[in-house]
Amino acid sequence: MNATELIKGPEYNFLRNNSDLKNIIYLTLSGSRGYGTNNENSDADLRGVLLEDKKYLFGLTSFEQFEDLQTDTVIYGLKKFVRLCAEANPNALELLGTEEDCFAVITEKGKILRENAELFLSARVITSFGNYATAQLRRLQNALCHDSLGEREKLKHLRNALSAQLEHFKRTYTSFDGGAIKIYTDGDVLKFDVNLKNYPINDFIGIYSELSNTVKTYNKLNHRNNKKDDARLFKHAMHLIRLLITGTDILNGKGIITKRNAERNFLMDLRGGNYRFDEIFVLANEYQEKFEKAANATKLPREPDMRRIEELLMRFYAEN
Numbered sequence: 001m002n003a004t005e006l007i008k009g010p011e012y013n014f015l016r017n018n019s020d021l022k023n024i025i026y027l028t029l030s031g032s033r034g035y036g037t038n039n040e041n042s043d044a045d046l047r048g049v050l051l052e053d054k055k056y057l058f059g060l061t062s063f064e065q066f067e068d069l070q071t072d073t074v075i076y077g078l079k080k081f082v083r084l085c086a087e088a089n090p091n092a093l094e095l096l097g098t099e100e101d102c103f104a105v106i107t108e109k110g111k112i113l114r115e116n117a118e119l120f121l122s123a124r125v126i127t128s129f130g131n132y133a134t135a136q137l138r139r140l141q142n143a144l145c146h147d148s149l150g151e152r153e154k155l156k157h158l159r160n161a162l163s164a165q166l167e168h169f170k171r172t173y174t175s176f177d178g179g180a181i182k183i184y185t186d187g188d189v190l191k192f193d194v195n196l197k198n199y200p201i202n203d204f205i206g207i208y209s210e211l212s213n214t215v216k217t218y219n220k221l222n223h224r225n226n227k228k229d230d231a232r233l234f235k236h237a238m239h240l241i242r243l244l245i246t247g248t249d250i251l252n253g254k255g256i257i258t259k260r261n262a263e264r265n266f267l268m269d270l271r272g273g274n275y276r277f278d279e280i281f282v283l284a285n286e287y288q289e290k291f292e293k294a295a296n297a298t299k300l301p302r303e304p305d306m307r308r309i310e311e312l313l314m315r316f317y318a319e320n
Contacts, residue, residue, distance in 0.1 A: 004104055006044055014068055035094075035258060036261055047073075048074075052078060109316055122301050132243065137241075159190055165210065234272070237284075238267050244290070253299060
C-alpha cells in the first residue's frame with residue numbers, strides 16, 4: 001500500500017476532521033520506510049508540514065506541531081519546520097529528500113519547499129549530523145566492548161570515554177584551556193571539576209547535556225538483556241552510520257539523499273546483525289573519516305542565508 005492509500009484508512013480520520021490540519025502542504029513517510037531500511041515489521045511513520053491558521057499567526061496562541069501517537073504521525077507548523085531545517089536538524093532535513101513514492105500529500109507549496117531545500121544546507125551539518133553520530137557510536141563501543149568488566153573497570157572506562165569527549169567539545173563549542181574541565185574517579189564515584197570564566201552559557205549547557213547523555217546511555221547499555229536489546233542496538237548503529245553517509249553526501253554537494261538505495265543491502269546487513277559490534281566500530285571509523293574529509297572540503301556556506309529563508313516564509317504566508 002502506498003502512502004496516499006495509507007492515509008485513507010479510518011485511523012487517519014484526524015487528518016480530515018481536525019480543523020488545525022486543513023492546510024497540510026507536505027506529508028511523507030519517514031523513518032525506516034523513508035530511508036529504505038524497512039522490513040516486514042516496520043511501522044509507517046508520517047511526518048509533514050502545514051501552513052498555520054491565521055489565528056496562530058496573529059492571535060495569542062501559537063502552533064508548533066501536531067502529534068498522533070497511535071499512527072506515529074507528526075505535522076509541524078511551517079515556521080517551526082523551517083527553523084529546524086535552518087539548524088540542520090537531521091530529522092527535519094531528511095524529510096525534504098524522501099522519494100516520490102513516500103508522498104502522502106504534496107501541494108504546490110510543498111513542491112516549492114522541497115525545491116528550495118538547498119537554502120537550508122550549510123556547514124551546520126557538520127555538527128548536527130557528524131557529532132551526534134560519532135558521539136553515539138563511541139558510547140556504544142565503550143559499553144558493548146566491556147560487558148564483562150567489573151564495576152570499577154567499567155567506571156574507569158566511562159571516565160576515559162567522557163575525557164575523550166572533551167576534544168570533541170573543543171571543536172564544537174567555544175574552546176577552553178586544557179584542564180578547565182577535568183573528569184576523574186574518586187573511589188567508586190565519578191566526579192568532575194570545572195574552571196571556566198566568561199564562558200558562553202549556551203555552550204556550557206550543550207557540553208553538560210552531551211556528558212549527561214553519555215552517562216545515561218552507557219548505564220543503559222551495561223544493564224541490557226543481550227538477545228532482546230542487541231536487535232535494537234544493531235538498528236541504532238545502522239541509523240548512526242546512515243547519518244554519516246547522508247551527512248557526507250550533503251557536505252559533498254550532492255543534496256539530501258534520504259532513501260539510501262545504493263547502500264540498502266549494507267545497511268540491512270547492519271540492522272540484521274550480520275556484522276559483529278567490533279566490525280561495526282571499524283566501519284564507523286571509516287565513515288567518520290569520509291565525513292571529516294567532506295567537512296574539511298565542503299563548499300557549503302558557514303551559515304544558511306536567513307534572509308532568503310525568511311523571504312520564502314513570507315511568500316508562503318502572503319499567498320495563503
